[in-house]
Amino acid sequence: xxxxxxxxxxxxxxxxxGDVLLRVDxxxxxxxxxxxxxxxxxxxxxHEILAIIGPNGAGKSSMLNVINGFYHPQxxxxxxxxxxxxxxxPYQAAAQGIARTFQNIALFKxxxxxxxxxxxxxxxxxxxxxxxALYWGPAxxxxxxxxxxxxxxxDFLEIQHIRKTPVGRLPYGxxxxxxxxxxxxxxxxxxxxxxxxxxxxxxxxxxxxxxILDINEEFGTTIALIEHDMGVVMDIxxxxxxxDYGRKLADGPPDSVRSDPAVVSAYLGVGHD
Amino acid sequence: MEGxxxxxxxxxxxxxxxxxxFLVEVLVGGLLVGVMYSLVALGFVLIFKAxxxxxxxxxxxxxxxxxxxxxxxxxxxxxxxxLGASAVVMVALAIVTERVVLxxxxxxxxxVLFMATIGLTFxxxxxxxxxxxxxxxxxxxxxxxxxxxxxGVLINSFDIVAGVTAGLLVAGLALFFHYTKxxxxxRAVADDHQAALSVGIPLQSIWVIVWSVAGLVALVxxxxxxxxxxxxxxxxxxxxxxxxxxxxxxxxxxxxAIVGGLIIGxxxxxxxxxxxxxxxxxxxxxxxYMIAMVFLLFRPQGLFGEKIIERV
Numbered sequence: 001x002x003x004x005x006x007x008x009x010x011x012x013x014x015x016x017x018g019d020v021l022l023r024v025d026x027x028x029x030x031x032x033x034x035x036x037x038x039x040x041x042x043x044x045x046x047h048e049i050l051a052i053i054g055p056n057g058a059g060k061s062s063m064l065n066v067i068n069g070f071y072h073p074q075x076x077x078x079x080x081x082x083x084x085x086x087x088x089x090p091y092q093a094a095a096q097g098i099a100r101t102f103q104n105i106a107l108f109k110x111x112x113x114x115x116x117x118x119x120x121x122x123x124x125x126x127x128x129x130x131x132x133a134l135y136w137g138p139a140x141x142x143x144x145x146x147x148x149x150x151x152x153x154x155d156f157l158e159i160q161h162i163r164k165t166p167v168g169r170l171p172y173g174x175x176x177x178x179x180x181x182x183x184x185x186x187x188x189x190x191x192x193x194x195x196x197x198x199x200x201x202x203x204x205x206x207x208x209x210x211x212i213l214d215i216n217e218e219f220g221t222t223i224a225l226i227e228h229d230m231g232v233v234m235d236i237x238x239x240x241x242x243x244d245y246g247r248k249l250a251d252g253p254p255d256s257v258r259s260d261p262a263v264v265s266a267y268l269g270v271g272h273d
Numbered sequence: 274m275e276g277x278x279x280x281x282x283x284x285x286x287x288x289x290x291x292x293x294x295f296l297v298e299v300l301v302g303g304l305l306v307g308v309m310y311s312l313v314a315l316g317f318v319l320i321f322k323a324x325x326x327x328x329x330x331x332x333x334x335x336x337x338x339x340x341x342x343x344x345x346x347x348x349x350x351x352x353x354x355x356l357g358a359s360a361v362v363m364v365a366l367a368i369v370t371e372r373v374v375l376x377x378x379x380x381x382x383x384x385v386l387f388m389a390t391i392g393l394t395f396x397x398x399x400x401x402x403x404x405x406x407x408x409x410x411x412x413x414x415x416x417x418x419x420x421x422x423x424x425g426v427l428i429n430s431f432d433i434v435a436g437v438t439a440g441l442l443v444a445g446l447a448l449f450f451h452y453t454k455x456x457x458x459x460r461a462v463a464d465d466h467q468a469a470l471s472v473g474i475p476l477q478s479i480w481v482i483v484w485s486v487a488g489l490v491a492l493v494x495x496x497x498x499x500x501x502x503x504x505x506x507x508x509x510x511x512x513x514x515x516x517x518x519x520x521x522x523x524x525x526x527x528x529x530a531i532v533g534g535l536i537i538g539x540x541x542x543x544x545x546x547x548x549x550x551x552x553x554x555x556x557x558x559x560x561x562y563m564i565a566m567v568f569l570l571f572r573p574q575g576l577f578g579e580k581i582i583e584r585v
Contacts (some may be wrong), residue, residue, distance in 0.1 A: 068471065083336025106468035119461045124475045125454045136560040185471065261471050 017238065018046030018194060020079075021190060021222050022067065027076035029062055030134065036062045038246040044190065049216050049273075050224045051148075051233045051254075055241035055266070060226045061103055063243070064192045067224070068093040068100050068236035082188075095123055095190035101179045101196060109168035113178050116167055117153055120185025121146045153181050173204040180211065191215065197232060205229065209236055232251075234258065280551035288547065297426050299546050300539055305432030308439040308540020309501075312494035312521065314515040314530040315443070316487040320512060321524045322463045323483040324375070325383055329390040332512020333397035334488060338363055339495030339504045340401040343410035352414050356492075363488030371481045383563075410504040412496060435497045442493055443531055446486070450527070455482060463525075517565035523575025532576060537561045 022044040037081045043048050052060045067078065069088030072263040078083050080096065088098075093217040098122070108116050120172050125146065126131075127139040135143070154160055157177050162170060167178050176196060183191055196212065197205045213236055227233050233240060233254065240257040242250040244266045248255050256262055289296045312336060320328040328334075340511060341362050345355035374389050417430045450456040452576045463468040498508055514537070522533025545557045568575070 049476075056440050061288055070467075070470070091472035091475045096473065100471050102467065104470070106471065108464035108468060110464055111460065113459070119457060119474075122458055122461075124455055127454075135452055182468075182472065270579050 013107070015047055015217055015220070019047045020044070021046045021081065021084075022224075022249065024063075024067065025079065027063075027066060027073045027078070029059075029066060029071055029073045036248050037066065038077075040243070040246070040248050042221075042241050042248065042251055044222060045239075046222055047216070047220050048222060048238040049212070049236055051220075051237035051240045052224065052226045052228075052243060053228070053233055053240060054249075055230075057245070058243040059246040060243055061194055064100065064194055064224070064226065068098050068192060072253055089106050093143045094186065095187070097187035098192065099186045099190075100192035101183050101194055103194040105175050105179055106174075107167045107175055107179055107182070107208040110166060112164050112166055113159060113170075113181075114147075114150060114154070114163050117150045117181045117185045118146065120182040121150065123186065149183055150181075150224065153184050156184075157181050157237035173200050175212075176200070176204075176208070180208075187219075188221060191221050191223045193223060193227075195226050195228065197227060197229055205232065212236060277551065281548065282550075285372045285547035286500075288571075292396055294425055294516070296543075298428070301426065301428055302432065303539035303542030303567040305429070305436050305538070306542065307535040308436045308531075309494070309534075310511075310514050310518050310537055311534025311573045312439050312442070312490065312497060313529045314518040314534055315513050315527065316490045316494065317515055317519055317530045318522075318527055318530045319446075319490065320483055322527075323459050324480060325377075326386045326390065327383070327524075328487065329387060330397055331487065331491065331515070332509040333394040333401075334363070334491035335512060336506065336509040337401040338488065338492035339412065339508055340405045340410070341503045341519075342492065343412050344405040344495055344498060346412065346414075347410065347452070355495075357440065359492055360489060363492050364485045367481050367484035367488050368492070370484055376477065394509075398506070401529070402506070407506065410499070412499040412504060414496070414500065416500055422433060431501060431570050435501075437498065438493065439531075442490065443527065444529060446490075449486075455479075459483060469547070471487065475575035484545055514561060517561040520565040520577070521568050521575060523577045526575065526577035529575055531579035535562065540564060570579050 020043045023041075023043050024043075027037050027040045028035065029104050040063065042050075052063060062071060066073050067088065067262070069090040069092060072087040073271055077086055078088055079085075080088070080093075080098070107191075108119065111119075125142060127142050132139045132143070135214060154163055157180065159174065159177055159181065162174060162178075170178065180193070180196065183193075193212070195210050200208065209232060212223060212225070216223055227235070239252065240250070240254050241248065242257060242263050249266055250260045250263045252260075277472055315332065316331045316334065317328060320326055320331070328383060338359055342355055342359040345358050346352070350358065372394065375386070378386055378389055416434045420427045421430045421433070422428075450459060458469070458479055459482070460476045461472070462476060463473055466476065471477075475531055494503075495508065502508065502511075515534075518530060518533040518537050520533075521536055522531070524528025541557050541560050544560045545555075549556050
């Protein structure tokens, strides 16, 4: 997987949380009269795994959508890699190394697994289209290089057997994995995962956890994820941000969040499975 | 009554058997006309694939492109310059359409976009004729029109040129869609807007590209149809013939548009020649729609369209 490595490759145990990579500052987002996000601020630091939790409708997905530019907040700023903006645009976010997956899987259903993952490399292809159409010299080399890279991702995620299968036909758990593969293909600096384990069985969840940890450790990718499974969240994340009704309730390491009374009453205490 | 039944069920086949050369001529003629239908259908498929919009204005775009091409020729431009200038006009049209029509309607239901393209149809019809007038124009770019004899079969050489042109166009589009970054992005956008945005595909430039390509296809179709029928308002109506082609081939399939066009063209000519007299003639006008209706009963997704599976 050498090709997937970012600038430095911290060893599994010496992973260091670095500087602030992304800072959202006093973000507010309205839909008509509904306040989806209310004055939210938090930071994501380099190489960490940040979990965003909260009950349904707390604004978690809205937050991810703001970060990658699907939603434009009415107030507040987003600082990513030292540059402050009042809004991101999806194209801009992708070009600057933010990749994501979706809660309800957004794959290209008619395409094969390999093709889906190849779309993740689109921004890295630079040969002019007539060269690509003719599959000529440099364009051919470029295509082969990207193809090789995607095969490495396929190996990493252990989905070799479905390489050529149209993803619409795959079971849910595998679709989630392909979607993760497409996000990885862009070699993201910041990876946003919206409920990566929703609807999975125990075994699939274990696999997914392992992939997330490996991505974080081996490639140093910063990860912000939304998840409902508290066991998973407490296990894999370095820090947890808790949202409720668009407000931020808590922000800190898993242990301190778990014992925060406000969090317990708002979320953990309300009979969550 | 007996005579009628025999005219329908016996006489046509007897005559096919007795004059096989004539049958081949009719068939080839029909296939080559079918290629021209495919050209128009292709424009519909491109836009439908990439944006889910049924572009009612495709016919008007054919007329619009043909008007500009004929107009430029009349103004004394050489053919290649007129071709280039009309191509520029079609690309400009794509850019303006994206800005003025599509962008404000992002995320609206398909029916809204469909209505918008109806509006675009009227605009193009009016605007094109306002600039170039409504007289019938002639496009003569030196395509030979004499019949050729190949192994005793008479074939119109214009039809052959049309067929070859369409073939080249389709091959080029197939390469473009399958092997280029833009092609991959187009397929991605067609499949899922949200996912396409998240991997960094700029939706708006993709739309401009699709509409430009559809505009260029319309230009080619306009030149071919214009040379054979003359550039006049009825050219926009030829596009209606693309509807049964689309139903047959599937709205999302480029090969489907080609095969659908060939089937419609061939069956139309054969129907007209062999069954027309018994049914009072001029069945060419509705025959294609009949075939499309029968097809809808058995294969609503078309020959090559994506099968619609609804999970309950």
